[in-house]
Amino acid sequence: QKEVEQDPGPLSVPEGAIVSLNCTYSNSAFQYFMWYRQYSRKGPELLMYTYSSGNKEDGRFTAQVDKSSKYISLFIRDSQPSDSATYLCALISGGSNYKLTFGKGTLLTVNP
Amino acid sequence: NAGVMQNPRHLVRRRGQEARLRCSPMKGHSHVYWYRQLPEEGLKFMVYLQKENIIDESGMPKERFSAEFPKEGPSILRIQQVVRGDSAAYFCASSTDPFGVEYFGPGTRLTVL
16 A cells, blocks of 8 residues: 555546545655646645644645545635646655654646 | 756766766755655655754665755755666755755756656
């Protein structure tokens, strides 16, 4: 079983839709949870960072963590064509504060 | 405020040649991380360096790969005697401390012919 599972998609939605992106993980040692956005041929860009169960909101983005189920989500409200990118979940275990473990990424296309 | 810089952006090597990838961290950042993104795979941690020290190289292949972050100048990821399986995007990230957010560069795309 892989440490982090993420559906690679692709996911295609119309402009204005609510998008839900998810990752599951197997190692309960993961304590910190991030979402990165990666545009084609670019480096990953940090979107959200959280370390506790519950929701964290930033503009149109909401990150949700359920440690009991080992499940994390990223919701995008009022999606825009500029949101079209690959979204990567990244986790850090409590024993290694710097080593990011990434999901494979979900390719999202928002159609105008 | 320049971000993390990597060069070259694209590198083509023939099998058996050496590849040198360079990374200049963000200003004020002294912690550097290298990740590799193989086709159809997620980003994988390779190595964590501070100035003049390798802190964690647990993700580095045992042979042909080495990394350094000298007192002056950029961090270098060196791949000797490249093989086709080394073809990938190599990303560098930097942070202010090991607990800090990692900011990524644009990557170097290595193609081995």
